[in-house]
Amino acid sequence: MSKKSYQEKLRDPRWQKKRLQILERDNWECQICCDVESTLHVHHRRYERGQDPWDTPDDLLVTVCEYCHRTESESRSEMESILLKALRRHFWYSDIEYLAMAFEDMELVHFPAVIANALYHLIRDKEKLKALVDNYLDELDPSSSKGG
Secondary structure, three states: OOOOOHHHHHOOHHHHHHHHHHHHHOOOOOOOOOOOOOOEEEEEOOOOOOOOHHHOOHHHEEEEEHHHHHHHHHHHHHHHHHHHHHHHHHOOHHHHHHHHHHHHHOOOOOOHHHHHHHHHHHHHOHHHHHHHHHHHHHHHOHHHOOOO
């Protein structure tokens, strides 16, 4: 018996059912740009080796429009590479461990795009970053507080 190709698996009724459930869950709207007019895809945020598409946990599936899907598929690895290069240039293992734990434990209180943009503006603004770090250091050592 021949093994099914990935394209054949995407025609499988189990994937079609799962796909419709994700589209419904996401209100038939691209979760990146909010497009409701373009062709929609169900994107796998991560693949597990040997796992059929319909066995992917729901939290790893997201509705995206055709444009965002193409952009995500074509550009993500390049951006991950740039991020990894920057982390390696500026941070030690233990620093990266703290960042990884923070991202792993982070509760999304806003859309990820809002959080990413806020972090971008915070990190790029030297005065805002200094104020954030100074406030953190003050919390670590309350006796060094400026008021008293």
